[in-house]
Amino acid sequence: MEPNTQKLIHSFGALADLGQEIADTGDFIEMVRTSLHLLLGTLAIRRGAVVECPSHLDQTNPLALWGLGEGYEARFSVDDETKAAFLACETGAVAVHTSAAHEPSLVSFLAAHEAEYREQLIELIVPMIVRGDLTGLVLLGGKASGEPFNADDIEVIRSMVRHIGVGIHTHRLLAEVKQQAEENRRLYFDLRAIYRDTVRAFAAAIDIKDKYTQGHSDRVGKYSEIIARELGFAEEAVEGMAIAGYLHDVGKLVVERDIINAPYRIDAKQSSELNRHPGAGFEILSPINHPYADIPLSAKYHHERMDGRGYPDGLTDTQIPLGAKIVTVADSFDAMTTDRPYKKRRTFDEVVHDLRRNTGTQFDPVIVSAFCRALLKELNGETRERKFLKMLGKNYLDARKDAPLLVQLLSELDATTQSAAAGG
Ligand SMILES: [Fe+2]
Numbered sequence: 001m002e003p004n005t006q007k008l009i010h011s012f013g014a015l016a017d018l019g020q021e022i023a024d025t026g027d028f029i030e031m032v033r034t035s036l037h038l039l040l041g042t043l044a045i046r047r048g049a050v051v052e053c054p055s056h057l058d059q060t061n062p063l064a065l066w067g068l069g070e071g072y073e074a075r076f077s078v079d080d081e082t083k084a085a086f087l088a089c090e091t092g093a094v095a096v097h098t099s100a101a102h103e104p105s106l107v108s109f110l111a112a113h114e115a116e117y118r119e120q121l122i123e124l125i126v127p128m129i130v131r132g133d134l135t136g137l138v139l140l141g142g143k144a145s146g147e148p149f150n151a152d153d154i155e156v157i158r159s160m161v162r163h164i165g166v167g168i169h170t171h172r173l174l175a176e177v178k179q180q181a182e183e184n185r186r187l188y189f190d191l192r193a194i195y196r197d198t199v200r201a202f203a204a205a206i207d208i209k210d211k212y213t214q215g216h217s218d219r220v221g222k223y224s225e226i227i228a229r230e231l232g233f234a235e236e237a238v239e240g241m242a243i244a245g246y247l248h249d250v251g252k253l254v255v256e257r258d259i260i261n262a263p264y265r266i267d268a269k270q271s272s273e274l275n276r277h278p279g280a281g282f283e284i285l286s287p288i289n290h291p292y293a294d295i296p297l298s299a300k301y302h303h304e305r306m307d308g309r310g311y312p313d314g315l316t317d318t319q320i321p322l323g324a325k326i327v328t329v330a331d332s333f334d335a336m337t338t339d340r341p342y343k344k345r346r347t348f349d350e351v352v353h354d355l356r357r358n359t360g361t362q363f364d365p366v367i368v369s370a371f372c373r374a375l376l377k378e379l380n381g382e383t384r385e386r387k388f389l390k391m392l393g394k395n396y397l398d399a400r401k402d403a404p405l406l407v408q409l410l411s412e413l414d415a416t417t418q419s420a421a422a423g424g
Contacts, residue, residue: 028171033064035164039138040066042160043153047121047141049074050164053083053134060137063168067141068120074139076113081105083134086127092158093149094125124149126157128165135165135172192291196243203246206253210260216334219391221245223330223371226387230370231326240292241326247295248302248327251281263341278303279312298323302331307361317364325364329371332363337392348396352405359413365420369413372406379403 036050047067051060051074062074078086085106086094094102096110096117110117117123117139124140138161143149149157203217210216224245228238252260255277259270266274281299290296301324304310306317336346336354346354359368378388379400392399 029063032164032168033066035160035167036064036066036138039157039160039164040140043149043156044144045140045142046144049122049139050128050136050168051075051139052136052168053078055133058083063136068122072120076116078109078137079105082109085109086125086137087129087132087134089127091154092126093154094127095149096123096125124157126161128161128168130162130165130169133169135169138164195291196239199243199246202250206247206249209252209257210249213334213338213340216338217246217249219334220248220327220330222387222391223333224326226374227326227330227367227371230374231367236292240290240295241298241323243290243292244295244298244323245327245330247281247285248299248331249277249281250284250299251277251279253284254280265342275303275311294321294323297321298327300324302327304328305362306364310362320364325367329363329367332358333371337396345395348399348402349405352402352409356409356412360416365413365417369410369417372410372413376403376406376410379406 032050036048040046040048049062049066049068050064051062053060058077058079060074060076060078065072065074068074082105085103088103089106094106094110096114102110120139121141122139123142126138126140128135128138138157140157143153200218200221203221206217207214221242222245225238225242228241233241255274259266259274262270278300282296285296285299288295298321300312301310301315301320304313304315304320304324305328306320308314308316333351333355336351339345355363355368355372359365375388377383378386380403389396389399
């Protein structure tokens with residue numbers, strides 16, 4: 001094999017790798033520079049430049065320069081007519097100083113830059129054409145040997161330039177896709193914020209209807225969020241649980257106000273009317289395309305119990321979705337710690353006692369355990385924010401003294417869940 005051919009093959013191999021690298025962003029400019037270097041090296045050319053022709057501009061954007069005069073930037077204007085002329089150029093390479101029969105716009109372009117190119121010793125301009133677009137131009141000086149470019153040289157140059165062009169084009173596409181993705185991401189976050197605000201407004205509307213439980217939905221949302229985070233949910237799922245909590249009682253919107261606000265224990269008929277609210281909530285929430293899973297199901301099943309004695313469907317343990325189980329604990333905790341017309345709030349030690357008594361029958365031990373862990377961390381001052389204490393308000397300022405009760409409940413729960421795991 002002729003040494004020249006060998007060198008050519010080597011250069012092409014290197015260029016093939018580079019094409020990939022140009023496309024994969026990385027250090028894009030560095031890759032273009034290396035490509036130019038390879039091209040120059042292959043034909044022993046001393047100087048050259050690769051410039052981009054952005055479609056929305058009539059100015060070139062220089063990407064790589066080699067061996068040109070100091071301060072020379074290869075930044076010049078290329079109007080649409082000139083671009084079209086380069087695209088139509090049949091030889092694929094424009095000899096700068098010959099009086100070949102070019103299109104008029106190209107002739108005047110070359111005439112305008114004649115002095116500049118003479119000074120920089122540029123002899124050839126090769127358009128980079130990719131998918132019918134002028135991606136850029138490659139400016140080349142003459143061969144070091146002083147011989148003119150022959151047809152084979154031009155063929156090699158055109159192939160290599162085309163290769164560089166594809167790399168640049170792909171790089172541009174990737175950049176556009178990236179930008180588009182970034183834009184979509186922003187839009188998505190905006191939408192999520194709007195969704196969240198709407199949900200909170202919705203929750204406030206639910207609570208206004210129930211004059212005895214002001215802020216109930218808001219607190220259940222926050223408690224659910226805390227439990228989910230303690231359970232190690234991903235941030236997105238944590239947010240979803242907050243939403244599920246805010247919306248769990250949305251079905252109360254269809255229950256008569258008098259029943260919700262009855263200042264006495266309601267009778268069986270009223271109670272069955274009130275018990276429609278989980279199902280009604282599901283109906284209201286199902287048609288909405290929530291960005292989080294299980295919001296409607298959490299509303300539907302937040303009054304189910306582990307032992308199957310809940311409503312509306314009497315589901316048991318594993319049949320109840322995890323989200324609903326979380327909302328159940330959050331909901332009950334808020335019910336225990338706020339005054340109702342027929343039921344006074346519990347003291348903190350009574351709350352712990354109730355949690356213990358109802359775990360396994362009403363509540364899932366795993367959820368109660370997570371809830372207690374999070375609560376204990378706050379009582380022990382291990383958390384930066386005081387989320388629970390803020391929501392519990394002034395009635396539970398002395399809850400800290402009952403922290404040992406929580407510790408005890410937690411160790412009992414740990415023993416149960418561990419033996420359940422061992423048995424199961
Ligand atoms: Fe409820």
